[in-house]
Every structure is written in structure tokens, then in C-alpha cells.
Amino acid sequence: MSKPLLEVQGLKKYFDITGGIFSRKTGDIKAVDDVSFSVFEGEVFGIVGESGCGKSTTGKVLLRLIEPTDGKIFFDGMEITKLSEEEMRKTRRDMQIIFQDPYASLNPRHKIGRILGEALKIHGIGSKIEQQKKVKDILEIVGLPGEHASRYPHQFSGGQRQRIGIARALILNPKLIICDEPVSALDVSIQSQILNLMKDLQEKFKLTYIFIAHDLSVVKHISHRIGVMYLGRMVELSSTEDMFDNPLHPYTKSLLSAIPDPDPDFIQERILLEGDVPSPSNPPSGCAFHTRCPEAMDICKNVRPVLQEITVNNFVACHLYEVEGDNNRNR
Amino acid sequence: MKKPVLEINHLRTHFFTDRGVIPAVDDVSFYIYEGEVLGVVGESGCGKSVTSLSVMGLVPNPPGKIVGGEILFRQHSVNETTENLVKVSKKRMRQIRGNQIAMIFQEPMTSLDPLYTIGFQIIEVIKNHEKISKKTARNKAVELLKLVGIPRPEEIVHEYPHQLSGGMRQRVMIAMAMACDPEILIADEPTTALDVTIQAQILELMKKLNREKSMSVMMITHDLGVVAEICNRVVVMYAGKVVEEGDVRTILKSPKHPYTQGLIQSLPKMNQREERLYSIPGNVPKPGEVLQGCHFADRCSMVFNRCVNEDPELYMLNDGHTCRCFLYGQEGDDLNV
Numbered sequence: 001m002s003k004p005l006l007e008v009q010g011l012k013k014y015f016d017i018t019g020g021i022f023s024r025k026t027g028d029i030k031a032v033d034d035v036s037f038s039v040f041e042g043e044v045f046g047i048v049g050e051s052g053c054g055k056s057t058t059g060k061v062l063l064r065l066i067e068p069t070d071g072k073i074f075f076d077g078m079e080i081t082k083l084s085e086e087e088m089r090k091t092r093r094d095m096q097i098i099f100q101d102p103y104a105s106l107n108p109r110h111k112i113g114r115i116l117g118e119a120l121k122i123h124g125i126g127s128k129i130e131q132q133k134k135v136k137d138i139l140e141i142v143g144l145p146g147e148h149a150s151r152y153p154h155q156f157s158g159g160q161r162q163r164i165g166i167a168r169a170l171i172l173n174p175k176l177i178i179c180d181e182p183v184s185a186l187d188v189s190i191q192s193q194i195l196n197l198m199k200d201l202q203e204k205f206k207l208t209y210i211f212i213a214h215d216l217s218v219v220k221h222i223s224h225r226i227g228v229m230y231l232g233r234m235v236e237l238s239s240t241e242d243m244f245d246n247p248l249h250p251y252t253k254s255l256l257s258a259i260p261d262p263d264p265d266f267i268q269e270r271i272l273l274e275g276d277v278p279s280p281s282n283p284p285s286g287c288a289f290h291t292r293c294p295e296a297m298d299i300c301k302n303v304r305p306v307l308q309e310i311t312v313n314n315f316v317a318c319h320l321y322e323v324e325g326d327n328n329r330n331r
Numbered sequence: 332m333k334k335p336v337l338e339i340n341h342l343r344t345h346f347f348t349d350r351g352v353i354p355a356v357d358d359v360s361f362y363i364y365e366g367e368v369l370g371v372v373g374e375s376g377c378g379k380s381v382t383s384l385s386v387m388g389l390v391p392n393p394p395g396k397i398v399g400g401e402i403l404f405r406q407h408s409v410n411e412t413t414e415n416l417v418k419v420s421k422k423r424m425r426q427i428r429g430n431q432i433a434m435i436f437q438e439p440m441t442s443l444d445p446l447y448t449i450g451f452q453i454i455e456v457i458k459n460h461e462k463i464s465k466k467t468a469r470n471k472a473v474e475l476l477k478l479v480g481i482p483r484p485e486e487i488v489h490e491y492p493h494q495l496s497g498g499m500r501q502r503v504m505i506a507m508a509m510a511c512d513p514e515i516l517i518a519d520e521p522t523t524a525l526d527v528t529i530q531a532q533i534l535e536l537m538k539k540l541n542r543e544k545s546m547s548v549m550m551i552t553h554d555l556g557v558v559a560e561i562c563n564r565v566v567v568m569y570a571g572k573v574v575e576e577g578d579v580r581t582i583l584k585s586p587k588h589p590y591t592q593g594l595i596q597s598l599p600k601m602n603q604r605e606e607r608l609y610s611i612p613g614n615v616p617k618p619g620e621v622l623q624g625c626h627f628a629d630r631c632s633m634v635f636n637r638c639v640n641e642d643p644e645l646y647m648l649n650d651g652h653t654c655r656c657f658l659y660g661q662e663g664d665d666l667n668v
Contacts, residue, residue: 050527050529160614187615188374188553188555189594190374191597192608192609192610196607199607214526218599255527255528257531258527258531260534260560262556262583262595264559264584265584266559270531272532273528273532275482276496276498277496
């Protein structure tokens with residue numbers, strides 16, 4: 001049985017809203033509001049949700065690229081929320097990130113060799129010649145010729161750039177890679193190439209991924225377990241099979257039913273949600289979803305549901321599944 | 332018998348740049364029937380957006396120019412006159428644009444003017460095409476907002492675009508496009524920037540408008556799920572050319588062109604789980620790349636000698652299903668597979 005590589009407890013990130021002439025704090029945006037989960041070694045953990053639900057912020061907070069407001073993050077048994085910047089930099093050798101936009105995340109003035117070699121230089125790995133060899137090797141691993149190290153980012157297409165983004169994350173042999181929408185900027189035919197590559201690399205190097213995306217079919221394809229976020233909160237967390245065969249939370253149900261299927265014979269019972277996602281600066285009281293939920297009850301308006309285990313390894317935060325007396329949490 | 336409202340024949344739109352001529356749209360022909368939803372599918376750079384801009388007469392000139400072909404617009408409301416949109420005057424084009432052919436764009440954030448209220452922007456469209464008082468125009472704007480399902484339309488007309496969410500802005504764009512009851516609505520990736528639950532709402536709205544107003548829709552998208560959802564017929568484009576055309580069932584269930592086949596196979600399936608995804612090798616050709624023979628030849632798994640040297644034409648397979656591939660050449664053509 002694998003042990004958790006990453007454990008997140010009660011993670012919160014509030015951004016201040018400032019206003020007035022003295023830029024006083026007038027409120028906060030609760031981007032991530034009390035999220036807990038763990039990711040096991042060798043696992044692909046998917047995080048899905050609509051824009052503004054806090055999934056990307058979660059990804060960045062895990063690396064402390066954004067400092068969390070509250071909560072604890074344990075990586076490989078060590079609490080990283082308390083580390084100094086210098087120690088954190090060293091820890092990031094084992095945790096890397098791939099960004100969404102391959103056009104914006106590579107410095108256009110640097111050659112690929114420098115972009116990739118920079119991480120090696122910072123962590124002082126190997127001599128200059130060894131570093132150059134490593135860069136070539138890593139390019140070949142992600143399916144680009146080694147000579148391309150002397151080219152500039154603009155000479156590559158979107159798919160090739162995303163391969164470079166992957167190479168940059170991979171070059172330090174990390175344990176965990178956070179993939180923040182790695183394929184959503186790519187064309188359909190290129191998307192499948194990159195997904196296959198990521199899957200191959202994961203098996204080859206025994207990597208752990210946190211895969212953040214809004215496209216459920218992509219997340220389904222690559223993940224073992226999936227967490228669904230809504231307005232900064234985790235509303236459902238279960239294995240991929242269970243989530244797609246038997247979604248529990250009303251939000252997950254409507255999210256799944258909203259995906260247009262390319263099979264014309266596949267007729268779907270569609271749950272159309274009314275309205276928009278409320279603003280995270282002023283989330284609804286109680287369950288954040290109650291304003292759009294087709295099954296909302298009175299209790300939903302006042303009491304915030306807790307993420308609890310309903311069946312083995314399936315967690316959901318919804319009053320519909322709460323046993324009376326709320327004693328099933330102690331099982 | 333249904334008649335096409337829009338017929339594009341051998342359209343060629345080229346861009347003349349410092350680095351040479353880029354044939355963004357190269358000999359594209361298709362038609363849209365009355366009350367039909369036509370999907371135009373393809374990846375970035377395949378020329379689907381330039382095709383729609385050509386129809387609207389909005390190709391930036393210079394560097395772009397329609398160098399050949401014709402776009403025939405048949406108005407069934409006004410005693411069946413046919414006009415060639417490539418040839419009409421600028422003044423006439425302005426009468427047609429927005430009035431009879433309307434367009435909605437991908438980015439609802441950038442296609443509304445942030446300095447004017449929603450109401451002002453809708454009224455502007457109505458006043459441009461109809462001679463009515465400001466008051467009637469305003470009432471009509473409220474009606475339109477109601478039609479596209481915007482809550483509290485009376486207040487929203489006084490609000491600015493930044494006060495609305497992405498889905499609401501796209502609804503405003505649709506309301507604006509519907510302002511003059513157009514015969515054709517061109518929708519350029521209308522849901523790409525939106526979330527899935529909002530996308531479902533917008534698609535439902537477009538289906539409803541298509542049904543109720545029997546308006547023809549040209550739906551430009553790269554998402555085959557959206558195509559299955561809303562379209563009757565599909566045109567698949569690759570590198571500036573139409574490679575396959577047929578009704579939605581035929582294209583999605585039994586595609587014939589290797590590109591369409593690859594595109595459909597490479598999608599992660601929702602109702603089954605496979606270990607590896609099929610993928611088309613190589614990259615989409617860059618615009619301006621000189622391509623000889625079939626444009627898809629270097630990525631095609633069925634490629635043979637003839638593909639490299641000759642450009643295939645569109646072969647008719649059966650009723651309404653055409654495909655640009657030598658594999659389906661007529662008898663008499665010597666196929667050396």
C-alpha cells in the first residue's frame with residue numbers, strides 16, 4: 001500500500017480586496033476555503049471545477065508560489081508550510097509545475113537549453129558539460145531532437161512548447177508534478193499526443209501528478225481519483241470510476257451531464273443549472289451551491305456541509321447524504 | 332424542397348504579408364440550407380474563422396483579400412433575390428451585415444465596448460437598420476434581453492459589460508445578433524471561453540432560437556461534442572481546405588477522411604476508458620508553409636505515392652457526403668494502394 005506523498009489539511013487562501021483612498025481592506029475573496037485531501041505516491045489526482053473555483057490557486061499554494069492564509073501541507077512527511085524560503089526552494093526540487101499556456105510560460109529571449117538548464121544551475125547539479133548532456137537527454141525523453149536546445153521558443157509550435165514545459169518540470173527528477181491545465185490551450189489532435197506522453201512519463205519515472213483541468217473527459221482519462229471543487233471548496237472526492245458511474249453531489253451530476261458527447265447516439269438526461277457561479281467575494285451562506293442546486297433543502301441555506309466519507313473512499317459534502325444525528329463520521 | 336440561403340463557391344482568401352502569400356482559405360465551397368445548423372470544424376489555423384470573416388466582409392484589408400470565388404446570399408424574405416457578397420458595394424454590405432447576416436464572436440469579454448451600456452449597444456444596432464424611435468428601440472432591446480434569458484432585463488440595459496459574467500455577456504452578444512431577425516447567424520466558437528455548465532445553457536438557447544425563428548446557423552467550433560449537440564450537417568476543414576462534408580451522423584459515426592477519423596479517435600471517450608489515446612502524429616501545418624499534394628499527406632497513416640504529388644479533389648461518396656481523399660476516388664482513377 002502506498003503512503004500519502006502529499007497531505008493537505010484545512011488549506012485556505014484568502015485574497016484581500018482593497019478599496020478607498022488608503023487602500024484599506026474591504027473584504028476577501030475566498031479562493032480556497034478549507035480544502036483537505038491527500039495524494040498517494042504514484043497516483044494521478046485530478047482536480048476539476050469551473051473557472052473561479054480555486055483549482056489553480058490550490059495548485060500554486062501547494063508549491064507555495066502563493067502563500068497560504070491558513071492550513072497545513074505535508075510533503076513526504078515534512079510540513080512545508082513552515083519552511084523558510086531557502087528551504088522551500090530546495091524542496092521544490094521534488095515538486096514541479098507545468099503551466100497552462102505554453103506561449104506565455106517560456107521566456108522568449110532565452111534559448112531552450114538555457115530555459116531547461118537554469119533549474120540544474122540553481123540547484124548546482126553537475127558540471128556545465130553534464131548539464132548540457134542532461135538537457136539533451138531530457139529533450140529526447142519528451143520527444144524532441146536534442147539539437148533543439150539551441151533554438152528559441154518562437155521556433156516551436158504549441159504542442160512542442162508544452163513538451164518543453166514538461167521537460168523543464170522533469171529535469172530535476174521530481175516526485176510530484178502539478179499540472180495546471182496542461183492541454184487546454186492545445187488543439188485536439190495535439191492534446192492526445194501530450195496526454196499520452198504524460199502518461200508514459202508517469203509510468204516510466206513513477207511520478208505523482210496533481211492534474212488540474214476543467215475538461216472532465218481529459219481528467220477522467222488520466223486520473224485515478226478526482227476531487228471536484230466549487231467556489232473554493234471540495235464538494236466531492238472519489239475514485240474516477242465511482243465518480244463517473246455514480247456521482248453523488250448534485251453539482252457533480254450537473255457538471256457531468258453538461259458535457260456535450262461527440263456520439264450522436266448518446267442521449268443524455270441533461271440537468272441544466274440556472275444562473276452563474278456566485279462571486280467568491282460574497283459566497284452564499286451554508287452550502288455554496290444551494291443557490292443553483294436543484295435539490296436544495298432548508299438546511300442547505302444555513303449549515304455548511306462537511307466533506308465526509310459516504311462509502312469507502314468516496315467523500316461528499318452534501319446534506320442529502322447526511323445520516324440523521326450526523327454520527328456516520330465516527331464510523 | 333429546402334433551398335440554400337448561403338452558398339460559398341470556390342472561395343479563396345489570401346493574406347499578402349512580407350513573408351509571402353498565405354492562402355488561409357484555399358478553394359472552399361459549401362452551402363447552408365434554410366433553418367439548418369451547419370458545423371464548421373477544424374483546428375487552429377485551418378481557415379474556419381477567415382471563411383466566416385469573408386462572408387461578413389470583415390477580412391482586414393490589407394493584408395487580406397478575397398482573390399477568388401463567390402459567396403451567394405439568397406434572401407427568401409425579399410422576393411428571392413440572390414446577391415454575390417464578394418461583389419456588393421460597401422454600403423450594401425453594411426445593410427446586410429447585422430441585419431440579415433449576424434455574427435457572434437468567441438470572446439464575449441472583448442467584443443462588447445466597455446464604455447457604453449448594454450442597452451446603448453443593442454439600440455445602436457436596431458437604430459442602424461430600422462427607422463424607429465429611441466423609445467421603441469429601447470423596449471425592443473429589453474424584449475431581446477428577455478428572449479435570451481437574461482434576468483431583470485430592465486435593469487441590465489442600464490448596466491455596463493464589466494458588471495456581467497461571461498455567460499451573460501455571451502447572451503448579450505446573441506441578443507445583439509438577434510436584434511434584426513437575421514436569416515443567418517454566424518457563431519465563431521461561441522462557447523469556447525465559457526464553462527461547461529454555462530456552455531450547456533448557451534447551446535440550449537441557440538437551439539431554441541434556431542427552432543423558433545427558423546434561422547440558419549453557421550457554427551464554427553473545434554469541439555466535436557458541441558457539433559453532436561447542435562448541428563445538422565458538418566464541414567471539416569484542414570489547412571485551408573474542406574476535407575469532408577456530410578450530415579452529422581455520417582461524419583461522427585462513419586467518417587471517411589483519415590483526418591476526420593483521427594480527430595474523432597483522438598478524443599478521450601466519456602463512457603469508456605482506454606489505456607492510450609489514439610493520436611495523429613506531427614503538427615498542424617503552419618500557415619504559409621508551401622504544401623504539395625494532399626495537405627494532410629505528411630500526417631496521414633494511409634498515405635501512398637499519389638498523395639504526395641497530387642492534390643485530391645472532393646469526391647462524392649453518396650448523397651451529400653463528400654471527402655477529399657484519393658482512397659475514395661472514382662472508378663477509372665487508377666488507385667495503386
